[in-house]
Amino acid sequence: MNKTKILGIGGSPRKNGNTDILLDEFLKGAESAGAETKKVLLRDYSIEACIGCESCRKDGTCMQFHDGMQVLYPEIQTSKGLIVGSPTYNYNITSSMKSFIDRLYPYYNFTDDRPRHYSSKLANQGRKAIVFSVCEQADVRDMGFALEALEMPLDALGYEVTAKLPFTGYFDRGSVSKDTGVLKKAFEAGKRLAVSLR
Numbered sequence: 001m002n003k004t005k006i007l008g009i010g011g012s013p014r015k016n017g018n019t020d021i022l023l024d025e026f027l028k029g030a031e032s033a034g035a036e037t038k039k040v041l042l043r044d045y046s047i048e049a050c051i052g053c054e055s056c057r058k059d060g061t062c063m064q065f066h067d068g069m070q071v072l073y074p075e076i077q078t079s080k081g082l083i084v085g086s087p088t089y090n091y092n093i094t095s096s097m098k099s100f101i102d103r104l105y106p107y108y109n110f111t112d113d114r115p116r117h118y119s120s121k122l123a124n125q126g127r128k129a130i131v132f133s134v135c136e137q138a139d140v141r142d143m144g145f146a147l148e149a150l151e152m153p154l155d156a157l158g159y160e161v162t163a164k165l166p167f168t169g170y171f172d173r174g175s176v177s178k179d180t181g182v183l184k185k186a187f188e189a190g191k192r193l194a195v196s197l198r
């Protein structure tokens, strides 16, 4: 029997930072429940920003750029689960995470009526996702729109977002690693996702 594949996607430019550490815990939890996992740190990929050429509507994929997304599209398609995390930057996600999400646009099918309706090539396949963000301030309001900026596009693409987790109060690189309770929370959430995808 094939293992369920879960793809972890981290949007921090900072190596060994809080997002990296939490993403590792989520993935360890998923592995503990038998999932096959893969980690993608967006800073290791060159990802152009979508230029809105709309050519993917007829091509069905992005032919505009031959960049890191061409490696990531097959990974997304073959992964039933996604764990997507970004540090909060100015109440929002990082620019690399935004570019990545915008480049998921080829997964939409658009109709020609007005206003245009759309469906997703990834919908109705039992796909599920966890989203999380990490920020410096203790008050979750200082996370701004980061969690919604991750959740709403994934929801539109046909993922059931089963957990939306804010991690507040972490500023220094890796400071989250001292908080074993929080690491356990991430581990358990990853495990639950894997179990729910079995």
Ligand SMILES: Cc1cc2nc3c(=O)[nH]c(=O)nc-3n(C[C@H](O)[C@H](O)[C@H](O)COP(=O)(O)O)c2cc1C
Binding pocket: 012, 013, 014, 016, 017, 018, 019, 020, 087, 088, 089, 090, 091, 092, 134, 135, 136, 137, 138, 142, 143, 144, 170, 171, 172, 173, 174
């Ligand atoms: C450009 C920039 C903008 C930031 N904006 C916010 C913010 O709006 N709210 C907040 O609480 N923390 C903010 N922070 C702090 C980071 O979210 C925090 O340091 C986080 O732990 C970084 O995660 P990382 O270690 O995974 O990169 C910002 C940091 C940077 C560098």
